[in-house]
Amino acid sequence: MLKVEHLTKVYPGGTVALKDLSFEVEDGEFLVVIGLSGSGKSTLLRCINRLIDPTEGKITMDGADITAAKGAELRHIRRQIGMIFQHFNLVKRSSVMTNVLNGRLGYLNPWLSTMGIFPAEEKKRAQQALARLGIEDKVHSRADELSGGQQQRVGIARTLMQEPKLILADEPVASLDPVLAHSILQYLEQLNKDDKVTVICSLHYLDLIQRYATRVIGLKDGVKVFEGLPSEINRVKFKEIYGEEAQDIRATALE
Amino acid sequence: MAKKHKIFVQPLSNNHMTKTKTAPKWLAILLSAFLPGLGQAFQRRIRTGLYIFLAFATSLAVVFWDRGYTGAESSSWMIIPALIWLWNIFNVAFFPKASSALIPVFLWLILAYGVGAKVTEFNLPALFQNVGRSQTMIREILHPDFVQPLTEKRTGFSEIESPCSSALKAPNHSTGDVTVTILQPCANNGDIITIEGSGFWPNESVTVAWHIPIGPQAMSTTVMSDAQGNVKLDWQVLPIVYSNAPDPSIPQIHRVVLTQEHPSGGIELSSVGGYVLQGISETLGLAFLSTIVGALFAIPFGFLAARNLMTGSPIGTLFYFIIRTILNITRSIEALIMAIIFVIIVGLGPFPGMIALTIHTTAALGKLYSEVIEGIDAGPIEAIRATGANWLQVVRFAVIPQIVPSFTALTIYRWDINVRSSTIIGFVGGGGIGFFLWQWIILQDFRAVGSSFFAIAVVVIIMDFLSAQIRERLV
Numbered sequence: 001m002l003k004v005e006h007l008t009k010v011y012p013g014g015t016v017a018l019k020d021l022s023f024e025v026e027d028g029e030f031l032v033v034i035g036l037s038g039s040g041k042s043t044l045l046r047c048i049n050r051l052i053d054p055t056e057g058k059i060t061m062d063g064a065d066i067t068a069a070k071g072a073e074l075r076h077i078r079r080q081i082g083m084i085f086q087h088f089n090l091v092k093r094s095s096v097m098t099n100v101l102n103g104r105l106g107y108l109n110p111w112l113s114t115m116g117i118f119p120a121e122e123k124k125r126a127q128q129a130l131a132r133l134g135i136e137d138k139v140h141s142r143a144d145e146l147s148g149g150q151q152q153r154v155g156i157a158r159t160l161m162q163e164p165k166l167i168l169a170d171e172p173v174a175s176l177d178p179v180l181a182h183s184i185l186q187y188l189e190q191l192n193k194d195d196k197v198t199v200i201c202s203l204h205y206l207d208l209i210q211r212y213a214t215r216v217i218g219l220k221d222g223v224k225v226f227e228g229l230p231s232e233i234n235r236v237k238f239k240e241i242y243g244e245e246a247q248d249i250r251a252t253a254l255e
Numbered sequence: 256m257a258k259k260h261k262i263f264v265q266p267l268s269n270n271h272m273t274k275t276k277t278a279p280k281w282l283a284i285l286l287s288a289f290l291p292g293l294g295q296a297f298q299r300r301i302r303t304g305l306y307i308f309l310a311f312a313t314s315l316a317v318v319f320w321d322r323g324y325t326g327a328e329s330s331s332w333m334i335i336p337a338l339i340w341l342w343n344i345f346n347v348a349f350f351p352k353a354s355s356a357l358i359p360v361f362l363w364l365i366l367a368y369g370v371g372a373k374v375t376e377f378n379l380p381a382l383f384q385n386v387g388r389s390q391t392m393i394r395e396i397l398h399p400d401f402v403q404p405l406t407e408k409r410t411g412f413s414e415i416e417s418p419c420s421s422a423l424k425a426p427n428h429s430t431g432d433v434t435v436t437i438l439q440p441c442a443n444n445g446d447i448i449t450i451e452g453s454g455f456w457p458n459e460s461v462t463v464a465w466h467i468p469i470g471p472q473a474m475s476t477t478v479m480s481d482a483q484g485n486v487k488l489d490w491q492v493l494p495i496v497y498s499n500a501p502d503p504s505i506p507q508i509h510r511v512v513l514t515q516e517h518p519s520g521g522i523e524l525s526s527v528g529g530y531v532l533q534g535i536s537e538t539l540g541l542a543f544l545s546t547i548v549g550a551l552f553a554i555p556f557g558f559l560a561a562r563n564l565m566t567g568s569p570i571g572t573l574f575y576f577i578i579r580t581i582l583n584i585t586r587s588i589e590a591l592i593m594a595i596i597f598v599i600i601v602g603l604g605p606f607p608g609m610i611a612l613t614i615h616t617t618a619a620l621g622k623l624y625s626e627v628i629e630g631i632d633a634g635p636i637e638a639i640r641a642t643g644a645n646w647l648q649v650v651r652f653a654v655i656p657q658i659v660p661s662f663t664a665l666t667i668y669r670w671d672i673n674v675r676s677s678t679i680i681g682f683v684g685g686g687g688i689g690f691f692l693w694q695w696i697i698l699q700d701f702r703a704v705g706s707s708f709f710a711i712a713v714v715v716i717i718m719d720f721l722s723a724q725i726r727e728r729l730v
């Protein structure tokens with residue numbers, strides 16, 4: 001469904017964050033991107049929904065050229081791609097309800113929504129999304145009153161409002177404890193399995209990778225150094241991706 | 256100095272100890288005599304040398320400036336640079352290792368105090384000698400004239416001819432609750448007349464006043480009413496009652512007026528109180544309006560002066576610097592100065608004060624708003640862009656919720672400041688309570704001044720409290 005060809009991103013400062021990266025994602029995959037901090041995982045995910053403009057290369061989703069899209073067409077593509085963030089990126093002072101409704105903005109009349117008028121059925125949809133994530137009792141709380149795990153669930157509910165074909169998750173559990181990490185990833189897995197939503201997710205922990213990924217891509221300094229099944233990641237591969245120094249810590253974690 | 260230091264330090268750096276010993280003391284003394292601090296630098300005490308040099312040079316400069324300022328031929332303060340110079344030689348000769356420059360700094364401070372005191376006409380004793388002068392003033396200020404007891408009045412009069420003429424007419428007197436009669440139909444200079452009145456409130460004082468035909472009242476006295484509300488008194492006619500008459504021998508009709516004021520319970524605003532209220536409401540209105548208008552103008556400036564929004568392109572960066580500079584310059588001009596300028600342009604009253612405050616508010620809030628905008632979290636913005644929202648929706652749902660509480664808090668804080676500023680601005684003719692206060696100070700009506708002080712204090716305390724409360728809830 002998604003095809004990335006020769007993707008390169010050079011930041012204005014001259015940092016080459018992605019170098020000639022190509023891969024494909026099939027419908028229904030749970031693709032995990034791994035790599036050291038600074039290897040370009042966030043850059044890659046943000047190029048896919050054009051929060052960052054790639055320097056070179058082409059990304060297509062179901063035949064539509066994402067890299068060439070502009071204006072309304074780009075917004076149309078974006079609303080089909082949900083995004084989940086490490087720091088949740090909720091609007092802290094707004095209510096949970098408003099945050100979830102924000103996920104629907106791409107579908108709504110811009111003028112009415114700007115005035116804060118949302119159709120009743122959208123509110124119902126938001127309520128259902130929250131119910132599905134088990135936090136329907138928090139509808140009226142302010143987003144910053146919630147715990148980290150609850151905030152990330154609001155983030156997922158916001159994404160659900162987009163009825164996405166693809167979900168990009170940038171280290172969705174990196175600021176959560178291990179128990180919560182599983183619970184959040186299980187929601188993503190559920191969306192992936194039951195709703196047939198393709199997921200591209202960056203993760204750091206090997207146990208999580210092997211538990212949830214259907215396929216793994218490894219990045220190192222913006223270059224793809226691994227592509228394969230999670231079970232193929234062994235000591236040697238791990239060393240390649242994470243570098244010699246990281247070997248000890250990571251390798252023990254692997255065993 | 257730097258050159259000398261270099262020449263000497265370079266060889267020293269290899270073998271510090273031996274060279275220090277051989278460094279000739281007489282050369283250091285000579286160098287310090289020539290230029291204070293140089294000898295110390297030569298002894299590798301660069302910092303001490305620098306301090307001594309600076310203390311010497313600046314104290315010398317101050318003495319010369321003081322001479323120029325006062326026009327005196329010579330200044331006794333010359334002793335300070337001289338002492339620094341002496342100490343400097345002493346220091347080189349006897350303390351080649353000490354690193355303190357405390358004494359020259361201390362000497363320098365004495366000089367600064369002495370010259371400063373002269374220039375500012377500093378006179379500490381005056382603060383204590385003339386305390387007495389302020390006592391009446393302070394007593395009046397502490398007894399503000401804001402309200403007065405509500406009173407009722409009873410008054411009546413009777414006419415009397417003076418001096419007596421050949422053809423006497425029956426004198427008129429007032430009709431009503433109060434009757435006043437004078438037993439004598441006429442009186443000459445020095446005569447004693449007997450005045451009787453009835454219908455007053457019992458056992459309270461009654462003012463008796465002699466009104467001459469033209470001009471002010473000539474004599475007055477007071478008398479107590481008896482238990483029945485009657486009064487009776489004998490009163491001598493004094494020459495002053497003829498003082499305004501062209502010819503004191505021509506008979507004229509005068510009037511004796513009896514007045515009694517009686518507190519009727521309750522209080523009313525005194526006329527000063529009325530002005531204070533008017534001034535305070537003017538000041539509050541002025542502050543409110545200039546805050547609102549200034550805040551509205553400040554919003555676009557805030558966005559244009561936000562680094563994170565503007566510095567993406569060269570044109571944006573240029574705009575950013577221009578707007579920043581304008582805001583900074585405008586902000587640095589006191590609202591008071593602007594008010595003076597606008598009073599000259601548009602005349603006295605609240606309007607020039609309002610313009611000045613509005614401009615100052617715009618600049619100050621523009622800067623603060625831009626800082627809020629610079630501090631917003633980019634996370635929600637990218638999250639909402641990622642949902643396919645358009646620009647307007649991103650602003651509405653990601654930017655505005657982040658900035659509105661801070662904007663509101665800052666605006667309220669500014670209103671609080673503006674209430675104070677508009678009081679001061681009144682002093683230069685910018686309307687409001689300050690304007691009245693200024694006039695009362697000139698008229699030396701210190702009770703009115705006191706009333707204004709108390710009113711201002713109350714308003715400022717209330718504003719402070721309210722704004723703190725609201726801000727606490729917002730942030």
Ligand SMILES: Nc1ncnc2c1ncn2[C@@H]1O[C@H](COP(=O)(O)OP(=O)(O)OP(=O)(O)O)[C@@H](O)[C@H]1O
Nearest residue numbers: 011012013015017036037038039040041042043044
């Ligand atoms: N806005 C930017 N401007 C310039 N350079 C950037 C920018 N964002 C990221 N970079 C650089 O690009 C490289 C890749 O960064 P990226 O954030 O994609 O890495 P990452 O794999 O997500 O790392 P992490 O695990 O720490 O999130 C890094 O060297 C980073 O310094």
Ligand SMILES: [Mg+2]
Nearest residue numbers: 041042043170
């Ligand atoms: Mg990242």
